[in-house]
Amino acid sequence: MLGVVINGGDTAQPGTALLIAAAPVGKGRLIDASSVLPTLAAVPPSALTGTPAATVVELADPLDPQTVLTRIRAAATAEGPLFLYIAGQLQLDRKQRLLHLALARTSPMTMRYTALPWHWLAAETGIRRPGTTTVVVDLVADADAWQHIASRGLGLGQGIRLYGRVTPAPQRRGAASPDYLKACAAIWRSGARPDLATLHEQAAARAGGEQALLLAIGTPPPRRVAPPAGAAPVGTSRSEADPQPSGDPHPAILAAAQAGRHAEAAAAAAAWEQQELRAHGPGSVQAIHWLEVRADLARLAQDPSLSCELWMAVADARLTRQQTTDDPDVEGAVDRAHHQWEQIRDLPRARALAPALVRLRRSVPGRQRGALQVLQRRLESLHAGPVA
Known part of the structure; x- marks a missing residue:
C-alpha cells in the first residue's frame, strides 16, 4: 500500500x-x-x-x-x-x-x-x-x-x-x-x-518496554529517563553542541553492566563512541577511550572474543597515532587482548583471531617475558585439538 x-x-x-x-x-x-x-x-x-x-x-x-x-x-x-x-x-x-x-x-x-x-x-x-x-x-x-x-x-x-x-x-x-x-x-x-x-x-x-535500547544521537549526555514502573531506563548520547551537559556517563554505564544489563551498557558506550568519532574523527583519543570502554564491557559480559577483538582495535588505533610499541597504553591493550583470547572457548573463533594477535605480539612483545612464545604454543595446541 x-x-x-x-x-x-x-x-x-x-x-x-x-x-x-x-x-x-x-x-x-x-x-x-x-x-x-x-x-x-x-x-x-x-x-x-x-x-x-x-x-x-x-x-x-x-x-x-x-x-x-x-x-x-x-x-x-x-x-x-x-x-x-x-x-x-x-x-x-x-x-x-x-x-x-x-x-x-x-x-x-x-x-x-x-x-x-x-x-x-x-x-x-x-x-x-x-x-x-x-x-x-x-x-x-x-x-x-x-x-x-x-x-x-x-x-x-x-x-x-x-x-x-x-x-x-x-x-x-x-x-x-x-x-x-x-x-x-x-x-x-x-x-x-x-x-x-x-x-x-x-x-x-x-x-515503556523493559530492556529497550533508546537511541538519541544529537541530544544531551546519557542520563536516566524516568520510565513507567517495570521499564528499564537507559542512557542517551551526548550532543557536542549542547551547551548544558547532564554529567559523567561512566557511572551509569558501569552500573548497568554490573546489574547484568550488558546490552544497555554496550549500546550506550557505542553511542558515545559514535559521537566522539563525529566530533573528533577516527583515531582521536576521545574515540579510542570509548573503544576501550566497549572492550571492557565485553569482558564484563563474558564475551572474550569480542573483548579481544576490541582491545586489538585499540592497539592498532594507538599505533596508527604513532604511539610507540613500548608505550604503556599500547602494551596494556595488547596484554588485555592476549588475556581475553586465552579465555575463548570457541575453537574456530580463537583460530580466526589468532593471526592478528600474533602480528601485534611480534610488534608489541610487552613486559611479560616470553609472551609471544606462550601465544604461539597455545595456537599450536588449538590446531592439535579442543581448547583445554
Whole structure:
C-alpha cells in the first residue's frame, strides 16, 4: 500500500516525511508495524517535519527491497528537511553478519534477497547535507540482531540525527506493538510540538518496554529517563553542541553492566563512541577511550572474543597515532587482548583471531617475558585439538 499526502502552505524548503512500516507476513512477524500508520496519518503533516509545508509518503508492508530503496532515494533528493519514520524488525544476515530491515516476504533463508540492508539506508541518507536528515525508529530485533546492535550500535553516519528505540523480540506469542511511534503521534495530536529531544523522552516514557535500547544521537549526555514502573531506563548520547551537559556517563554505564544489563551498557558506550568519532574523527583519543570502554564491557559480559577483538582495535588505533610499541597504553591493550583470547572457548573463533594477535605480539612483545612464545604454543595446541 502506498499513499501520498501533500500539505499546502509555504512552499519554500518544504519538508519530506517518509513513513515505512515493514515486517514479514506470517509467523516470522515480530512487530505489528503497519498498525502505526493510521495513527501517524492522523497527525498534521507539518508536525512530522517541523515545516509549514510537507510531503508525506507512506510505505506499508512493502514486498521488494528495491521498491523501498527507490522511495528512500527519491526522498533523499529533497532539498528541505527529511524525516524517516521506520517501524519494523531487524534481522542479521547469517552469512555476511549485516543488519537488514525485514520486509513482507523476508524469511531467514531469503533475507539477502527479500530484506532491505540497513547500510543501504545509511548510504542514501549519508549523501545529504549534514543536519538535514532525521531518522526516527521503533524497531524489534531478533536474537542475532539484538546482540549485534548491543555490541556495534545502530548508527547511520555523520550528520544524521537518530531517535527512537530498539527492543528484543517478544518472549511471548504475538507481535509487539510500535508503541514508541504511537506515543509520538499521540503527543502531536494533542497539539504539543516539543523539540525532538523532549519528544523522544516523553515518547520513551509513555511506551515503556523493559530492556529497550533508546537511541538519541544529537541530544544531551546519557542520563536516566524516568520510565513507567517495570521499564528499564537507559542512557542517551551526548550532543557536542549542547551547551548544558547532564554529567559523567561512566557511572551509569558501569552500573548497568554490573546489574547484568550488558546490552544497555554496550549500546550506550557505542553511542558515545559514535559521537566522539563525529566530533573528533577516527583515531582521536576521545574515540579510542570509548573503544576501550566497549572492550571492557565485553569482558564484563563474558564475551572474550569480542573483548579481544576490541582491545586489538585499540592497539592498532594507538599505533596508527604513532604511539610507540613500548608505550604503556599500547602494551596494556595488547596484554588485555592476549588475556581475553586465552579465555575463548570457541575453537574456530580463537583460530580466526589468532593471526592478528600474533602480528601485534611480534610488534608489541610487552613486559611479560616470553609472551609471544606462550601465544604461539597455545595456537599450536588449538590446531592439535579442543581448547583445554
